Amino acid sequence: MTDQGTENLNLPHWPQFDDKERAGVLRALEQGQWWRITGSEVDAFEEEFGEYHGASHTLAVTNGTHALELALEVLGVGPGTEVIVPAFTFISSSQAAQRLGAVAVPVDVEPETYCIDVVAAEAAVTDRTRAIMPVHMAGHLADMDALSKLSTATGVPLVQDAAHAHGARWKGKRVGELGSIAAFSFQNGKLMTAGEGGAVLFPDAALYEQAFLRHSCGRPREDRSYLHRTSGSNFRLNEFSAAVLRAQLSRLDAQIDTREQRWPLLAGLLAEIPGVTPQGRDARVDRNPYYMAMFRIPGLREQERNQLVDELVARGVPAFAAFRAIYRCDAFWERAAPMETIDDIARRCPNTEEIFRDSIWLHHRTLLGTEEQMHRVAEILAEVVARR
Template sequence: MNVRQTPEFPAWPQYDETEREGLVRALEQGQWWRMGGSEVESFEREFADHHGAAHALAVTNGTHALELALQCMGVGPGTEVVVPAFTFISSSQAAQRLGAVAVPVDVDEDTYSIDVAATAAAVTPRTRVIMPVHMAGFMADMDALAKLSADTGVPLLQDAAHAHGARWRGRRVGELGSVAAFSFQNGKLMTAGEGGAVLFPDTEMYETAFLRHSCGRPRTDRRYLHEIAGSNLRLNEFSAAVLRAQLGRLEQQVTTRQRRWALLSGLLGAIDGVVPQRGDERTDFPSHYMAMFRVPGIGEEQRNALVDRLVEAGVPAFAGFRAIYRTDAFWEIGAPDETPDEVAERCPRTEAISRDCVWLHHRVLLAAEQAQHETAAIVADAVAAI
C-alpha cells in the first residue's frame, strides 16, 4: 500500500468548559441523585424539547432504555418482538431479558435498516412490538412502518441509539407518534460515558416508566410503598450535567457531519468495488452516527483484513455488526424455534452486509474536508490490496 498522509481527526468525546461548569454545578448543589438534584430533570426537559417529545426519561444506559420501554409496552414471556437482524445485539437482548422471543428479519440493502415487507411477514398474534433501528442515523421507513403498525395494531419502538437529532420528512424522532430509545454510551453522538433516555408520546406510559425505573416507588414516597415491580435505572446528576452540555452542541455537529458525508460518500463511491450506505431521502436531517460502506463480494476474513489496514493507516475503522443470529448470545434465551441457518435463509441481505460492511467512527466526519480526501485515498489503497 502506498504511503499516504495520515488524516487529522478530532478526538472523541469532545468537551469544553461547559461540561466542566456543569459538573461543578452538579457537585455544589449538594444532592447527587435525581430525586434531590435538578440536573436530570433539566436534561429530560431539554432533550424532550429538542426531539419534539411530550416526555423524556433519562436512564442508566441505552440497553436499559430499550428494556424499560419494552416492559412498559407489555413485552414479557409469551410475546414476540420483531427486530432487524443487522444491529447491535442490545436490540434483541433487551427483549430476550424480559422473557420474550426476539424475531430477526432482514434489512434494506441501501439503508441497512429493517425491511418493511420482511417485518410484515414476521408479525404473528404474539407480536407485541416492532423495533426499527435507525442505522447510522439514517431512519427506517417510518411511513410504511407507521402504516404497518396501524394495520396490525402492533406498536413501534424506535431504537434511536444512532439517531440523536435526526428528522424524517422534517419531523423529529419524538414527533413520529411512537416510543423511542436513545443511548449515550461513550461512542455515541452525545455522551456521558454511559446513559440512555426514552421518549414517550403519552403521560400514562411515561409515569409507568418512571415508577419502573425507580424500583416501583412514587416520587414523594416516604414509607417504601412500592407500587409496581421495577429496578434502579436512575441516571445520576453528574451524567445529566455532562449531557446537557453535549446536547447544546449536537445540532452544529450533526450539520458538520452531513456536509462531510456528502463529500466522503461521493469519494468512496468513486472507488472501484466500494458502495457507501445510502439513506432514504425522506431522512432529511440524518445524524450520521457512522460512515458506513460495503465492499460487496468479499468475505468476512478479507473484510477484517481491510479494517486492519485502515486502522494501521490511522483511520478509526471497525467491522460491521455481526448478524445477531450468528452470535452464541442470541441463542441463550428468547430465541425463535429455528436454526441459525434457517434464519439466515430469510435474511440474505443481512448475511451479505455482515460479511462485507465497514464503518468509520463519526469523528471522521467532524474533520476538515482535506481529511475526507485523505481518508478516501487510504480506503482506495486498502481495497486495492485485498
C-alpha cells in the same frame, strides 16, 4: 487533541468536551444533591432533550440497553410474547426483549439503507407480537411511513431504537414527533455521551408514568413510605452524567451540520473506488446525524473485511467491522431464542447475510474533519482496497 492512533490524519478526537462539561459537573457537585429524585440536573436534561426531539415526555435512564428494555416492558413484553427486530443491529436490540423473557424475531434489512425491511417485518407479525423495533442504522431513519401504517394495521406498537439517531428528522419530523416510543443511548462512542446513559421518549403521559415507576424500583417520586407500586429496577441516571449530557446537547446541532456537509463529499469519493458502495439515503430523511460513515465492499469475505479494517486502523483511519447478524452471536441463543435454526433465519435474511460480512464503518468523528481530511481518508481506503 488527537487519539494516539490518528496522528497521521489528525482527525478530531472523541468525546469532545470543554468548559461547559467542567462547569456542569461542578454545578452538579455543588448543588449537594447527587440523586435524580432530589437533584435538578436530570430533570433539566430531560426537559431539554425532549424539547430538542419534539417529545412531550422524556425519561433519562442508566444506558441505552436499559432504555430499550424499559420501553418494551411498559408495552407488556414478557414471557410468551415476541418482538420483531432487524437481524442487522447491535445485540442490545434483541437482548432487551430476551431479558424480559420474550422471543426476539430477526427479520431482514434493506440493502441500501441497512434499516429494517418493512415487508419482512409484516410477514413476521403473529398474535404473540407485542412490539416492532426499527433500528435507525448509523443515524438513517427507517421507513417510518410504512412502519406507522403497519403498526396501525396490526395494532402492534413501534419502539424506535434511536441509539444512533440523535437529532435525526423524517420529512421534517423529529424522532419524538413520529408518534411512537424512542430509545436513545449516550454510551461513550455515541453522538453525545456521558460515558454511559440513555433516554426514552414517550408519546403519552400514561406510558411515561409507568416507566418512571419501573425505572425507580416501582417507587413513586414523592414516596416516603416505601410504597413500591409495581415491579421494576434501578435505571435512574445520576446527576453528574446529566450535567455532562446537557453540555453535550448544546453542541450537537453544530456537529450534525458538519457531518451532513462532509458525508456527501466522502460518500462521493468512496463511490469512485472500484468495488466500494456507500450506505444509501432515503430522500425522506431530511436530517441524518451520521453516527457511522458506512460502506460496503460487496463480495468481500468476512475475514478479508476484517483484515482490511485492521489495515485502515494501522493507517490511522478509525474503522470498524460491521455488527454481526444477531442470530450469528452465541448470546442470541442463550435466552428466549426462536424455534428456528441459524440456517433457517439466514435463509430469511439474505441481505443481512451479505451486509454483516462485507460492510465497514468509520467513527462519526471522521466526519467532523476537514474537506482535505475526507480526501485523505478516501485515498487511504483506495490504496488499501487496491492491494486487496
